[in-house]
Amino acid sequence: MSIVTRAAVCRAPGTPWEITELELDEPRANEVRIKYYAAGLCHSDDHIQKGDAPMRMPVVGGHEGAGVVDAVGPGVTRVAVGDHVVCSFIPVCGKCRYCSTARQALCDEGKNAGIGVLPDGTFRFHQNGEDFGGLCVLGTFSQYGVVSEFSCIKIPEDIPFDVASLVGCGVPTGWGSAVHAAGVRAGQTVVIYGCGGVGSNAVQGARLAGAKNVIVVDPVEFKRDMAKVFGATHTFASAKEAHDFVVETTWGELADHAIITVGILNDEVIKNAVQVVGKAGQVTITAVGNGWIDENPGMLIGYQRRIQGSIFGMCNPLYDVPRLLELYRSGDLKLDELITRRYRLDEVNQGYQDMLDGKNIRGVIIHEH
Ligand SMILES: NC(=O)c1ccc[n+]([C@@H]2O[C@H](COP(=O)([O-])OP(=O)(O)OC[C@H]3O[C@@H](n4cnc5c(N)ncnc54)[C@H](O)[C@@H]3O)[C@@H](O)[C@H]2O)c1
Ligand SMILES: [Zn+2]
Ligand SMILES: [Zn+2]
Structure with missing residues (x-):
C-alpha cells in the first residue's frame, strides 16, 4: 500500500521549494522506508534549486536525513524495522571496485545522484502520475522516503536525530576534507576558505589531526566567531589578510594545506588557495560552483603543489559515520553547536535564505508527524 507524505519539492531550477503531498510507494526488494x-x-540542495548544478526535475529536496526504519522490502539485511538510521548521501554497496578498496565515497551506486531514481530504474515518489526523484536518491525534505538499503547507516538510539542528520553529509564531508583528502598532520598550517556547515567540520578535523595553525577565511563575522568554537586558531575576513598572516607566521614557507569550502566555488578562491600553500603544499577542493583552475602549470611544478578534488571528504561512510558519532559522544567533535536554527518543513525557503544571509552554520528541518 502506498502512503501520503508531505514534502518540499522543486519543479524547475530557479523556482522556490514548494510544499506538497506526494504518494510514496512501498519499498521493493533491497529498499527501506524511513520515517x-x-x-x-x-x-x-540550494545549488540544485538555483540551477548552479543540474538535476532531473521535479525533485524532492534533501540529502541529509535521520529517522527510523518503518518498513523494509524483501532481501534487506543492512537494517531492520525500528532501527535508527542516518542516510549516506552517496550509497555504499560494499562490493564495487571502490567500496571493496576502502573508497566508499566513490561507490558506483552513486551514479543516480543527479536523476534521483532507485537502482532498479523506477521512482517511488509520485503526484498525478508524474514521477519525482529524490535528491541524491534520498529526498529527506519529506516526512517519509523509500531509499536503497545502501543509503542507510544504523546509528545508536541515544544520538539525537537533528545532529545525526548532519553526519550524512556536512560533517564527514568537512571533517574528511581535512583528515582524509588533505591528510593534515600534526604541526601543520592549514587555511580553510568558508566556514559554514561543511567548513566548520574541516576546522574540527584539522584541529583533531593536530594542525598547529587552523586559519579560517570567511567574510561573515558570526562564522568567524563560531570557527573559534570549532577550533580555529586564527580567523580573517579576507584572503589577503590570511595570506599576509601565513607569510609572517611560517617565515615565508607558506601553508601546508588550503581547503576550499566556500558556498560557491569561484576562480578567485582557487587562485588564493594555490598561492597560500608552499612547497609540496596541497589545495583540496570540496566546494561546488563555477570556478575554473586557471593556473600556469609552473605554479604547481616548481613547488610540487597538488590540487585534490574531494567528494564526501573521501570518507568510508560505513566506518567513518559511527566513528564520528563516537567522537561526538566523547566530546572530541562538536555537533550540537553546528545547529543554529530549527525549522518546520514549510519554512524551508526561509532556512535557505538564512543560510545565504550568513545567519546559520546549519539549519535543520524538524519533521512533524
Ligand atoms: N564535495 C562534496 O562532497 C560536498 C558535499 C557537501 C557540500 N559541498 C559543497 O561545499 C560547499 C559548502 O557547503 P556548506 O553547506 O558548508 O555551505 P554554507 O553556505 O553553509 O557555507 C559556505 C561558507 O562560505 C563563506 N564564504 C562565501 N564566500 C566566501 C569567500 N569568497 N571566501 C571565504 N568564505 C566565503 C560563507 O560566508 C559561508 O560561511 C558548497 O559549495 C556545497 O555545495 C560539497
Ligand atoms: Zn560500492
Ligand atoms: Zn550536502
Whole structure:
C-alpha cells in the first residue's frame, strides 16, 4: 500500500521549494522506508534549486536525513524495522571496485545522484502520475522516503536525530576534507576558505589531526566567531589578510594545506588557495560552483603543489559515520553547536535564505508527524 507524505519539492531550477503531498510507494526488494525526524539544509540542495548544478526535475529536496526504519522490502539485511538510521548521501554497496578498496565515497551506486531514481530504474515518489526523484536518491525534505538499503547507516538510539542528520553529509564531508583528502598532520598550517556547515567540520578535523595553525577565511563575522568554537586558531575576513598572516607566521614557507569550502566555488578562491600553500603544499577542493583552475602549470611544478578534488571528504561512510558519532559522544567533535536554527518543513525557503544571509552554520528541518 502506498502512503501520503508531505514534502518540499522543486519543479524547475530557479523556482522556490514548494510544499506538497506526494504518494510514496512501498519499498521493493533491497529498499527501506524511513520515517524522517530531521533533515539538514546543506548548500548543495540550494545549488540544485538555483540551477548552479543540474538535476532531473521535479525533485524532492534533501540529502541529509535521520529517522527510523518503518518498513523494509524483501532481501534487506543492512537494517531492520525500528532501527535508527542516518542516510549516506552517496550509497555504499560494499562490493564495487571502490567500496571493496576502502573508497566508499566513490561507490558506483552513486551514479543516480543527479536523476534521483532507485537502482532498479523506477521512482517511488509520485503526484498525478508524474514521477519525482529524490535528491541524491534520498529526498529527506519529506516526512517519509523509500531509499536503497545502501543509503542507510544504523546509528545508536541515544544520538539525537537533528545532529545525526548532519553526519550524512556536512560533517564527514568537512571533517574528511581535512583528515582524509588533505591528510593534515600534526604541526601543520592549514587555511580553510568558508566556514559554514561543511567548513566548520574541516576546522574540527584539522584541529583533531593536530594542525598547529587552523586559519579560517570567511567574510561573515558570526562564522568567524563560531570557527573559534570549532577550533580555529586564527580567523580573517579576507584572503589577503590570511595570506599576509601565513607569510609572517611560517617565515615565508607558506601553508601546508588550503581547503576550499566556500558556498560557491569561484576562480578567485582557487587562485588564493594555490598561492597560500608552499612547497609540496596541497589545495583540496570540496566546494561546488563555477570556478575554473586557471593556473600556469609552473605554479604547481616548481613547488610540487597538488590540487585534490574531494567528494564526501573521501570518507568510508560505513566506518567513518559511527566513528564520528563516537567522537561526538566523547566530546572530541562538536555537533550540537553546528545547529543554529530549527525549522518546520514549510519554512524551508526561509532556512535557505538564512543560510545565504550568513545567519546559520546549519539549519535543520524538524519533521512533524
Ligand atoms: N564535495 C562534496 O562532497 C560536498 C558535499 C557537501 C557540500 N559541498 C559543497 O561545499 C560547499 C559548502 O557547503 P556548506 O553547506 O558548508 O555551505 P554554507 O553556505 O553553509 O557555507 C559556505 C561558507 O562560505 C563563506 N564564504 C562565501 N564566500 C566566501 C569567500 N569568497 N571566501 C571565504 N568564505 C566565503 C560563507 O560566508 C559561508 O560561511 C558548497 O559549495 C556545497 O555545495 C560539497
Ligand atoms: Zn550536502
Ligand atoms: Zn560500492
